[in-house]
Amino acid sequence: MGSNYISGAEIVIRCLHEEKVKFVFGYPGGAVLNIYDAVFQQNKFKHVLVRHEQAAVHAADAYSRSTGKVGVALVTSGPGATNAVTGIATAYMDSIPMVIISGQVPTYAIGQDAFQECDTVGITRPCVKHNFLVKDIKDIASTMKKAFYVAASGRPGPVLVDIPKDITAEKYEFSYPKTVHLRSYNPIIKGHSGQIKKALLLLLDAKRPMVYSGGGVVLGDASNQLTKFVRTLGSPITSTLMGLGGFPASDKQFLGMLGMHGTYEANMAMQECDVLLAVGARFDDRVIGNPEHFLSKPKTIIHIDIDPSSISKRVKIDVPIVGDVISVLTELNDLLSKEKIKQNASLKPWFKEIDQWRSTNCLNFKNDKKLIKPQFVIQTLHKITKGDAFITSDVGQHQMWAAQYYPFDKPRRWINSGGLGTMGVGLPYAMGTQLAHPDAKVACVTGEASIQMCIQELSTCKQFHLPIKIINLNNRYMGMVRQWQEFFYGNRYAESYMEALPDFVKLAESYGHVGMKIEKPSDVEPALKEAFSSKLKERLVFMDFITDQKENVFPMVPNGKGLSEMIIAEDL
């Protein structure tokens, strides 16, 4: 054995160094003890010890969402891996590039029902982009290289590498492959030029053009190109929950978010347009509602997406363009700069109609003297942070209010679980985001039910001095569940009332943080000001806002209905 032989565990670490990994989020255990020993003996990346493996994966996921880099998590076999599954499935649904390393029982014990054995590759198969079981130390480096490549390229996604313990103890020479080639995997980057030209001509000819942008624009770092294109085209634009920030919300061409809780103007324009350009979006059920209803008004649909399987999945596409959004949008911009466009005189009637929809002011709400309106808290948060914070959220009404009342002008600022809708992500998402952006303002908008699903992470926040501001919109209900029960189940609030809530102020304090309870509307702004003041700059502040219990999220497209069948607040 040459002197350049190192252990499998050290090889894993060297691979992470080669990939310039800055943070590994993890939790130790028997099967990864060798790897942890190697983590201990290096200082090129920081290991962030969480309090539950689910949070490790969520935090790594948010690190990726907020930076665009590949997030990395490390967990042990058996329960470590199963705890990670929710995090992996969450990242998979939103196409987040991640590498998850899991320990496995030794190769000779696999299949013997060994202590802490589970079929991690089998369990995670349906919720990863790809996974590997490394059976030979010789394959560790090449597998890690493949894992990072597959995770980040094409339509991104989580990749899991399962490594048996014996392999991490053996020794082998380390050499990291410079390049990687998989004959079975060749993501298409450049769109078809003929189709791109055709799309542009259709858009320029349209009387009622509309752009619908999704998470793909954010993930593909194409927001500059999208913004340039839409501004030159002059059309209205809407965004999915996942695409917020991909186009500046403060721009007058922006109609707000669409979908189940989208704005009236965005949903109506989606329904009534004649040519629709979808960019990095997937026409999912929460976005277009009932596909038949959506198509009942004829329109020509152009769809740019890197994933061919996203095209014509729920809605038949007239002009499909498979390619990386940034490359296709760049080509569109180049073409557009050559075409002579008449300055949108022809779009005036379209915008007139849109302005009429806008005039419903569908996001209007009545502030109250006594009860704190959750929407008001978010608006004030926007004001105090000057719209420039990273906002993570959990899942529920508070998530929708955050999306509706905190307009995002930049991509990668809005960090939430759109596809899987995982309660519990908010706090770990804030951790990953704050670590990636130590000087930025990071606020976690959550509810009293969601926050309790990963509350243990307050301890991680203390250990790593993460000055996150938690905005707990405490309505004493699983509000979103209660809202559905109110509308569709005759006010029978089955198991949606949150009994026996903890004293969140004391809870925060017991973890070493600052706690605040805010019960009056007039205290909202002063409290937020204080939380974001320089005095508390270094501290995590848990703000428990006692909000109006019966507030609902509007507008709302009931499940299975069409986009123009919205319930608006006044309708009720």
Place this chain on the structure above:
Amino acid sequence: MRHIISLLMENESGALSRVSGLFSARGYNIESLTVAPTEDPTLSRMTIVTSGSDEIIEQIIKQLNKLIDVVKVLDLNDGRFIERELMIVKVKANAQYRDEMKRMCDIFRGRIIDVSDSSFTIEITGSSSKLDAYIESIDEAAILETVRTGASGIGRGDRILKV
């Protein structure tokens, strides 16, 4: 409509379950699925017989292509192709059935590959519908056991699926 999809995939453990998992997770039909290594030992060839509307078949092809282990996918129904399936049937061949079974075997161009006093074991190849037709043609009470491989298919003429 019934479609026969051929694919080449990395001959790695787990590759099969990625394909079968895809079908169950997305609720696609599988009528049959066969897989074996090719002349290149790093590759396996799989034949899947499925059915669905044009949109569903299009999604199936796209989803299969998306699997990292899948190298190439071909919908044989996109062109001309040959389909073959092997069936081995054990039938009663006592005095009552012996002649009849021999005759039906000949009609379907099968071969008797094992004989006992009371039974014949017959091998028949052909399209799956031909095998179905054979089964329907003989007395149900005479069938002792059947085993079918599931269909394999290959393009006609210059239609070649290769890496």
